[in-house]
Amino acid sequence: MEVVDVWTGQRANALQRALRFTNEAFAERLGVNLRTVAKWHAKPDVQLSPEMQEALDTVLFGATEQAKARFGLMMTAGTATDPDRNGETSTAKDKDLIAAEQRLNSDAHIAAALEWLDASAGWAPGTARKRVAAEVVQLDASELGDRTRSRGRVQRADVAAALSAFYGTPMDGHGTYRATYGDGREVATSVLTHADWLDIACPLQPDSDRAALVGSTSSEPLPLDDVSIDGAVRRTAETLGLNTTMVDAPLYRLIDVDVGKQRIGGAFGLTSFVQYALTMDLLEAELVDALAAGREPSADTLPLRTRLMPDTASVLDTRNRMCAGGALALTAIARPPSGRRTQPDYLLLVQERGGKVLNAASRLAVIPKCFHGPLTDYSDDTQIGSTLRRELEEELFGRDDVDSTVTSSQRHADPMHASRLSQPMAWLAAHDGTDHWQMECTGFGLNLVSGNFEFASLIVIHDETFWTTYGGDIAANWESESLRRYSSRDRNLLEDLIGDRAWSNEGLFALLQGLRRLAQVGGSRVDVPAIEWEVR
Known part of the structure; x- marks a missing residue:
């Protein structure tokens, strides 16, 4: 008191x-x-x-x-001062x-x-x-509720179209990721990518997953102007007022990227979640609020975006801007026939994100989905595979002690040591380098929503004994509102899933790239819609 x-x-x-x-x-x-x-x-x-x-x-x-x-x-x-409430x-x-x-x-x-x-x-x-305290006092619960509902009416396709209009004609072979699937239906995303960054089938192993940590970046972040400051104060106040989770965990910041067939290279620096949340992450809310109010995207209606990421060149210039991001993977687990399911298939997992997360709240996404950041070994953890292994433990196998959104402090020298692994993760570790399972990066892009880097990936467990033994241990963590299950043989239901308007842009990107690769490696267990991408 x-x-x-x-x-x-x-x-x-x-x-x-x-x-x-x-x-x-x-x-x-x-x-x-x-x-x-x-x-x-x-x-x-x-x-x-x-x-x-x-x-x-x-x-x-x-x-x-x-x-x-x-x-x-x-x-x-x-x-x-505290305005009267009803x-x-x-x-x-x-x-x-x-x-x-x-x-x-x-x-x-x-x-x-x-x-x-x-x-x-x-x-x-x-x-x-x-x-911030003054802003919290002024928060109007009904106004925040109305704003949340208004944002919910803005669909992924609306965001993709608005960003395409704002950034105009792409450059140097880059463009936004679009796909045609099934009977000719089309979807578009806000993920800026390149033909060389897609279908790379890069095993997430040390010899091909080789981005390095550099000690510093070549430039300082942009100083905050009045518009940026107001946005950061408001975000902090709303985080408090809505009791949303914010943890100042370290994040990797993309400096340079070198992505191609079966390789990931480039360089990362370090930043923190707070710096990301109070700068680049503000761009999504600004855009969605403008669209909800019926305003066309422009320099006048999107002042923060105009300040922090005004054009395609600035999107691609990751060295000189804040570029956080992460990895997200479509997870496919082989199952034997059972009950009405007369043929073996892969179980595909999709999450509905909860409302208390700061990223892709209340949207559909593949699982795991995570920010790319170090746990204890800042150098080795730059591998995308390290982050995805950790997130499997956290988001599907119940390891709260590796959840950086719960605590940013870590006292174990090696939290992913073999002696600490969950039983499902220990099984995967014991079968590394075999044909029992594989983990690959399927594509890379830069999300125009907040400028994030996105490493779309695929995790496939081919051995049915994993599901038979550990299927009951798999459960989503607090970040998910619910977990959906799909069969890799249910073509019609998968077409409906692709067309669901609730997808986040990066989630749909990872789903489509993952299904394309699964069709190549899954054999007779797979009957997914034909998917053809284009970049424009």
Whole structure:
């Protein structure tokens, strides 16, 4: 609970607002006349009498937890202003408000975001904390709900079309990834790619997965302007107000890429999730909000995008901008015939992302899907395969201790040591380099939504005994709202899946590339729609 050393008119006003009392109700609660409360509004700097200090201490001590949270945020912000609301917030929102106040005071990851904001904006230490607290106090639960629903009505195809219009004609053989499937149906994505980056069938093993870590980048990130600062403050406040997860884990930042048939090369630097979340990740919300409001994408309607990634050249210039991203894989597990399923097939897994994640929230995606970042060995972990192995453990095999979104600290010298692996992962490790299973990168692209790099991949377990033995151990983690199962032999259902409007752009990219490769390696277990891609 916020402790008040000296009550002033301003602090008394803040308590009144936190309690949602009218002047009359506040005066009655304190046992003073109405003119006294009015005086506090007129003279916020006045220091109150010892008797009134004690009375206000008593009222604060007896307030509800959500009122104490509101008061604490107002005290942090140094303001007594809190627009009138129509009635109390819902119980769920009250809990989020309490959590927001607690996280602002004790969450090390939010503290890292505030410290980064102060430094990047050139503010005195503590300024970001006050501005974010003031923004949290001003959040309107109904407005946030309306915005979330409006964003939900903007489909993946709308985003892809808007970005294609914004960036115009591609350059040097690059273009957005599009595909024709089944009976001629078409889909388009926002993934900027190149013919040389597709169907690369690169085994995610050390001899072909060879991107290196460099000690530093060649340039500093762009300094924040007023538009960027406002967006970062708002994102931090909404993270608190909606109780969304934000962990300041280290991430790899793409510097150079060299992708081709059966090889991945290039260079990564290091950044942090907070720096990504408060810069490039803001571009998606800006775009979706503009589309939801019916505004055409332009420099005027997308000022952040115009500042951070204005054209195709800047998208491709990963050395001189923030370019975080990750890997995502279509997982296919061989199954024997069973019940109505009279022929052997592969089980294909698709996740519906939850609403509390910052990336592809409430969208369809393949699983695993993850940011590319180090766990303990910053050099060896630059391999895309290292990240995907870790994410298999986290997202499907139940290893919470390798989940960097839960904690950014790791005390085990080798969390992926053979002695610590889950039983399913230990089976895969024991069969590395055999025909029992394979893990490949199927394509690479740069997502125009936030400029992320995307390594689309495929994980295929060919040995039926894996499913027979470990099928019951496979479960999605907290990032997924639910897990869907599809058969690799159900062509019609897979066509419907491809056409589902709920896909994220990068998820659809990985699904299509994964199905193309599965058709080549899966033999008689596979009857998927024919898929032909183009880049334009």
